[in-house]
Every structure is written in C-alpha cells, then in structure tokens.
Amino acid sequence: MSHAIAQPPPELTREHALALLRDMLLVRRFEEKTVELYSAGKIRGFLHLYIGEEAVAAGAMRALSPDDRIVATYREHGQALLRGISAGAVMAEMFGRANGCSRGRGGSMHLFDAARRFYGGYAIVGGGLPVAVGLALADRLLQRSCITACFFGDGAVAEGEFHESLNLAALWSLPVLFLCENNYYAMGTALERHQAEPDIALKAAAYRMRSEVVDGMDVLAVEEATRRAARQVRESHSPVLLELRTYRFRAHSMYDPDLYRSKEEIERWRQRCPIKKFVERLREWDWLTDASYAELEAEIGGVVQRAVAEAEAGPLEPVADLLTDTCTPRDRPHDVPVAPQRASPP
Amino acid sequence: MTKITYREAVRAGLRAALSRDERVFLMGEDVGRYGGAYACSRGLLDEFGPERIRDTPLSESTFVGAGIGAALGGMRPIVEVMTVNFSLLALDQVVNNAATLRHMSGGQFSVPLIVRMATGGGRQLAAQHSHSLEVWYAHIPGIRVLSPATVQDAHDMLLAALDEPDPVFLFEHALLYPQEGDLDESLGPADLEHAALRHRGEHLTIVTYGGSLWKALAAADRLQAEGIGADVIDLRVLRPLDMPTVLESVARTHRALVVDEGWRTGSLAGEISAQIIEGAFYELDAPVSRLCSAEVPMPYAQQLEEAALPQVQSIVAAAKELVTHG
Ligand SMILES: Cc1ncc(C[n+]2csc(CCOP(=O)(O)OP(=O)(O)O)c2C)c(N)n1
Numbered sequence: 186m187s188h189a190i191a192q193p194p195p196e197l198t199r200e201h202a203l204a205l206l207r208d209m210l211l212v213r214r215f216e217e218k219t220v221e222l223y224s225a226g227k228i229r230g231f232l233h234l235y236i237g238e239e240a241v242a243a244g245a246m247r248a249l250s251p252d253d254r255i256v257a258t259y260r261e262h263g264q265a266l267l268r269g270i271s272a273g274a275v276m277a278e279m280f281g282r283a284n285g286c287s288r289g290r291g292g293s294m295h296l297f298d299a300a301r302r303f304y305g306g307y308a309i310v311g312g313g314l315p316v317a318v319g320l321a322l323a324d325r326l327l328q329r330s331c332i333t334a335c336f337f338g339d340g341a342v343a344e345g346e347f348h349e350s351l352n353l354a355a356l357w358s359l360p361v362l363f364l365c366e367n368n369y370y371a372m373g374t375a376l377e378r379h380q381a382e383p384d385i386a387l388k389a390a391a392y393r394m395r396s397e398v399v400d401g402m403d404v405l406a407v408e409e410a411t412r413r414a415a416r417q418v419r420e421s422h423s424p425v426l427l428e429l430r431t432y433r434f435r436a437h438s439m440y441d442p443d444l445y446r447s448k449e450e451i452e453r454w455r456q457r458c459p460i461k462k463f464v465e466r467l468r469e470w471d472w473l474t475d476a477s478y479a480e481l482e483a484e485i486g487g488v489v490q491r492a493v494a495e496a497e498a499g500p501l502e503p504v505a506d507l508l509t510d511t512c513t514p515r516d517r518p519h520d521v522p523v524a525p526q527r528a529s530p531p
Numbered sequence: 532m533t534k535i536t537y538r539e540a541v542r543a544g545l546r547a548a549l550s551r552d553e554r555v556f557l558m559g560e561d562v563g564r565y566g567g568a569y570a571c572s573r574g575l576l577d578e579f580g581p582e583r584i585r586d587t588p589l590s591e592s593t594f595v596g597a598g599i600g601a602a603l604g605g606m607r608p609i610v611e612v613m614t615v616n617f618s619l620l621a622l623d624q625v626v627n628n629a630a631t632l633r634h635m636s637g638g639q640f641s642v643p644l645i646v647r648m649a650t651g652g653g654r655q656l657a658a659q660h661s662h663s664l665e666v667w668y669a670h671i672p673g674i675r676v677l678s679p680a681t682v683q684d685a686h687d688m689l690l691a692a693l694d695e696p697d698p699v700f701l702f703e704h705a706l707l708y709p710q711e712g713d714l715d716e717s718l719g720p721a722d723l724e725h726a727a728l729r730h731r732g733e734h735l736t737i738v739t740y741g742g743s744l745w746k747a748l749a750a751a752d753r754l755q756a757e758g759i760g761a762d763v764i765d766l767r768v769l770r771p772l773d774m775p776t777v778l779e780s781v782a783r784t785h786r787a788l789v790v791d792e793g794w795r796t797g798s799l800a801g802e803i804s805a806q807i808i809e810g811a812f813y814e815l816d817a818p819v820s821r822l823c824s825a826e827v828p829m830p831y832a833q834q835l836e837e838a839a840l841p842q843v844q845s846i847v848a849a850a851k852e853l854v855t856h857g
C-alpha cells in the first residue's frame with residue numbers, strides 16, 4: 186500500500202468510516218442471503234444483484250439529505266436499504282408479502298417508500314430519468330431546496346430518454362443529480378460495444394452540464410464527489426452528471442449464465458472489491474480490529490436474519506384485494522386546490 | 532350561456548384551471564409563443580407567464596415523464612401532446628410509469644396528471660397525423676380516458692380532470708376545434724363517469740364518441756325523417772366504459788350500431804360489442820353492427836380519406852341495414 190493512504194483523510198472520523206463500511210456490508214450480506222433464498226424458491230422473478238457496486242450507493246446516500254428525492258433502477262436493493270427502508274420491509278417485498286415496502290406489488294425491481302422519498306425502482310431502462318426531471322421541476326416551481334438524485338446504468342445512456350432528460354434538466358435549470366452507475370455492461374453488451382463514445386461523463390458537455398468521473402469502487406471518493414455535486418446542484422439550481430465507474434461481480438440477473446466476459450476480467454475487478462479495499466485501509470489506519478470487524482459482521486448477520494424472519498412471518502395479501510391500488514378509490518376525499526397567491530402572473 | 536368554439540372552450544378550461552390552482556401549469560410543444568398547434572393556448576403565455584406555460588423541446592417521452600414526476604412532486608401538470616400519433620413516443624411513460632406507479636408502490640404514490648392531445652382524421656393529413664388510437668389508451672388499467680365531444684364537455688371535463696387523483700387522458704378530435712356550441716360556465720364539475728344520451732329514438736342505439744358524435748347525430752336526424760328513431764349515446768368516458776347506459780338503451784331498442792373512428796380490429800367498437808353481447812344478448816333482435824375506419828393507413832387523397840372514415844351517409848346506411856335486415 187502506498188504511503189498516501191497510510192493516514193486517513195483529515196476530515197474523516199473513525200465513526201463515519203465504520204458507518205460506511207457497515208452500509209456496504211449490510212448490502213453485501215443482505216444480497217448474499219437473497220441468493221440463497223432465490224435458490225430456495227422464496228424469492229422469485231428477476232433478481233439483480235449489486236454485489237461489487239456497493240460503494241456507489243453507500244457513498245452517495247451518505248451525501249444526500251433526507252429531504253432529497255431518490256429515483257433508482259431495478260438494481261436498487263443497495264439504494265433502498267441505505268436510504269433507510271428497513272431490511273425487513275425490503276426482504277418482505279421480495280417475498281411478495283403485504284408487509285413489503287410496496288405491499289408485495291413491486292418485488293425486487295420496484296421498491297418504493299414515500300416517507301423516505303424513495304420514488305422507486307424503474308425497470309424500463311432509462312424510464313426513471315424523465316420522472317426525476319419532473320420531480321425536480323415540481324421542486325423548482327414550488328421553490329423547495331431539495332434535489333432529486335437519479336441513478337441509472339451505462340445501458341441507459343443509449344436510450345433517447347437519457348439525452349432528452351439531460352437536455353431538459355439543463356435547459357430548465359432543474360436540480361437533478363444524475364448518477365450513472367457505469368459497470369461497463371448492459372446485460373451482456375460491453376460499454377464499448379454500445380457507445381460510440383464510451384466516456385459517459387463527456388456527454389454532459391453536449392448539454393452544457395457539469396460532470397465528473399468518479400472511482401465507484403472507492404466509497405470515500407463517491408461520498409466526496411456526491412457531496413460536492415449535490416452542493417453544486419443545490420446552489421446553482423442546475424443539474425450535474427456523475428459517472429461512477431464500478432463493476433458487478435455477479436451475473437446480470439439470476440437467469441444470466443454470464444458467458445460474455447472472461448473469468449480473468451471478473452477476477453481483476455474482484456481485486457478492487459470496494460469492501461475488501463476499504464477494510465484494508467481501515468486496518469492500515471488502525472480503525473478496524475479483527476474483533477470489531479467480527480462484531481460488525483455479527484450485528485449485520487442479525488439484521489439480515491431478522492429481515493428474513495419478518496418476511497417469512499409477513500401476511501399474504503388476500504386475492505380478494507387483487508385490484509386494490511390500480512386506481513385511487515372514488516370515495517377518497519377531494520384534494521383542495523392551492524388558490525393563487527397573486528392575481529397576476531409572476 | 533355563450534356560443535363559442537370548442538377550441539375556445541378548451542382555452543377557457545385551461546384558463547380556469549390555471550386561475551383556480553397555483554399548482555397547475557401547462558407544458559408541451561409550442562404551447563407558449565406559438566399558442567398551441569391548434570391554438571388552444573393562444574394568449575395564455577401573456578396571461579400566466581413562462582413558468583406556467585412552458586414550451587418544451589421535441590421530447591415527448593421526457594416531457595410526459597416529467598409531467599408524471601411533477602405530479603408526484605405535488606404539482607398539477609397539464610401536458611399537451613400535439614397529436615395522438617406523436618404520443619406514441621411517450622407510450623412507455625404512460626403505460627409503464629403513469630399507469631403503474633400507484634399499484635407498484637402499493638398505493639403510496641398517485642399521479643394526478645392530465646394529458647391532452649388531438650386525435651382523428653378528416654383533414655387530409657395522411658397516414659402519420661390522422662389516426663384515432665384512443666383504444667390503445669383505453670386498454671390500460673390505472674388511467675382514465677376521456678373524449679369530450681361537445682363545447683361544454685371540452686371545458687368542463689378538463690376542469691373536472693383536475694380533481695382526479697390518477698392520470699387522465701383527454702382526446703380532442705381535431706375537426707371539433709372550430710366547431711361552435713354553447714358553454715354554460717355555471718354548471719359545476721363535469722361527470723367523469725357516465726355516457727350521455729344525446730338523441731332519443733326507439734328503433735336502434737348508435738353508440739359513438741368524439742368526432743363521430745356529430746356525424747351520428749346528423750345521421751339520426753336523417754333517419755328520423757325516414758321514420759327510424761335512433762338513440763345516440765356519446766360515450767364521453769372511454770375508460771372505464773359506462774356500459775349500464777348503453778345496455779339500458781339497447782334493452783329498449785333491441786339493436787345496436789357502434790360507430791368508431793378507430794380501425795375495426797381490436798377496436799373500442801369491438802369491446803363495446805362484446806360487452807353488449809355479454810350484458811344484453813337476450814335483448815338483441817339483430818347482431819351488433821360496427822362501423823369503423825377502413826383498415827388502411829389514412830390516405831391523403833380526399834375521396835379516399837372520406838371513404839376510409841365513418842360518414843353520415845355510411846352511418847345512415849348501416850342503421851337502415853340493421854333495422855330492416857338485421
Ligand atoms: C427499455 C428496456 N430495454 C431493455 C431492457 C432489458 N434490460 C434490462 S436491464 C438491461 C441492461 C441495462 O444495463 P445498464 O443500464 O448498464 O444497467 P445495469 O444492469 O448494468 O445495472 C436490459 C437490456 C429493459 N429492461 N428496458
């Protein structure tokens with residue numbers, strides 16, 4: 186290890202560093218459990234693992250405020266857990282139970298939580314970006330100070346909605362933080378096989394938007410960059426794009442035989458595992474002992490175990506309620522219009 | 532009561548919506564400086580300013596999606612899409628987001644969004660500007676689909692849609708914009724659940740909506756002169772369909788003709804026919820009859836376009852056939 190990181194960054198506290206480690210480990214252990222449960226048939230449907238990419242959600246979520254809004258993709262267990270949706274509610278959702286965070290209507294790909302301003306996992310690639318732009322438009326029009334953080338993959342960059350959304354957010358100066366999780370693959374299609382210009386951050390320039398490339402395997406780098414970018418968005422009232430370079434260690438989904446990349450490539454990236462690397466640094470700084478690491482693992486093991494128990498115990502929604510929440514019930518009390526404050530337009 | 536055009540009624544509805552609720556804003560292509568492709572929003576930019584009358588780039592998917600996001604964020608967006616043909620670029624946002632968010636989130640989020648668009652043929656605009664694709668929208672659970680055919684409905688349904696907690700899609704037949712009618716601004720909120728019986732007669736029921744309503748009413752007048760009485764039902768709401776009103780009429784007339792500007796295969800006319808058969812089979816004295824657009828991309832040439840669309844004459848002929856031979 187180089188001497189440069191033998192000392193922790195001056196502003197970093199041990200407590201905060203351990204919180205970041207805990208965040209990443211929670212996501213990792215939670216997902217490892219879901220793999221087991223998937224094999225056992227408890228979890229069905231599509232399951233997209235975040236394993237390898239944990240530093241992105243961990244760093245980003247610590248840098249956002251509770252008022253900010255989150256829009257994510259189908260690969261959103263990390264974002265959901267670290268936004269504060271309980272492991273039990275996420276697990277129950279994956280079990281399809283009524284105590285799931287989307288009442289069992291969404292599953293792994295569609296986690297929602299209004300109280301945590303988590304506007305969901307979107308499983309149409311690129312489909313969340315316009316929604317994020319609209320949330321930010323509402324905040325601008327209502328003069329709120331929150332921002333909308335919008336996660337999406339490198340694959341989404343090829344969609345028209347990526348370009349339309351960056352353009353509209355920049356044109357209208359909307360507070361959106363675009364967070365591109367570039368894991369170098371869109372399913373089996375490598376970045377250089379789907380992008381004529383594989384440098385994603387460069388694309389922001391076409392919309393006169395600020396952008397930055399971030400090492401998405403380094404939780405401290407992600408947190409620092411997100412904090413800075415979020416401040417820019419908040420202060421300049423205009424969008425920023427971060428390209429977070431990362432890698433998924435597992436297949437695209439549980440259906441994917443992973444035939445399109447070499448074992449060597451995966452192994453090379455595994456050497457950069459964000460958790461392993463961070464643990465090494467913490468040890469170098471004497472911030473983590475074997476005993477405290479074991480304690481952390483045990484604590485997280487307990488959280489995951491309780492989440493599974495909560496999911497197992499969760500009620501099944503009665504089939505009689507099948508159509509519930511397709512539309513809002515007609516007898517719902519009428520919403521009250523907000524009367525204009527002024528007679529004439531602004 | 533004032534006599535105004537359908538276009539003016541839409542504009543009056545927009546103006547009333549913008550005046551009534553600060554959260555309302557209008558966005559779409561050319562709604563501001565240009566005044567709207569069909570001039571529905573002319574003058575509103577001066578009146579309400581650019582924050583509330585927002586010209587968008589040509590990004591249908593993103594400005595419809597942004598409408599969804601803004602609705603989630605507490606606003607009451609009204610999105611204008613120039614025509615239903617262009618709305619296809621935004622269908623992903625409609626089908627996969629607007630219609631699903633409430634359900635997928637287990638009821639945590641609803642999307643009080645209004646989307647308006649022009650639809651229909653009859654102006655020699657050929658095969659990319661003339662189709663009636665309302666049925667594509669009426670297929671989708673989670674949204675409400677409206678088809679105002681009168682000046683009163685053009686105004687009132689838009690305003691009533693503002694009170695809806697879920698997405699509402701309004702289809703305005705482009706031929707109706709210059710048409711005049713009476714507007715009574717004192718009537719209060721429109722009913723967004725029921726069809727309307729616009730003409731009474733005892734021999735058959737003509738079920739229709741949108742631009743075809745006026746052709747059906749003209750046909751009913753001609754039929755009456757020949758001693759054939761037609762109930763003419765204006766569906767008004769294309770999703771969810773008000774079948775009780777249709778079935779009640781069919782139970783009286785025992786014959787049904789559905790007139791629909793959409794293509795026959797997979798049409799609303801097909802859905803309505805099926806529901807009449809399910810709900811009033813033993814009331815029928817003849818098979819349900821359908822008059823739809825010919826199954827061809829809309830041709831440009833005038834005589835061909837006329838032949839492709841239901842017309843007064845073809846409605847009269849279909850009605851007579853149904854009453855005399857059906
Ligand atoms: C519009 C659309 N096209 C195709 C798919 C199928 N699909 C699901 S995920 C995916 C790859 C997306 O890659 P990326 O955006 O890089 O995200 P990642 O899975 O790498 O996190 C594809 C093609 C989809 N869900 N939506």
Ligand SMILES: [Mg+2]
Nearest residue numbers: 338339370371
């Ligand atoms: Mg990817």
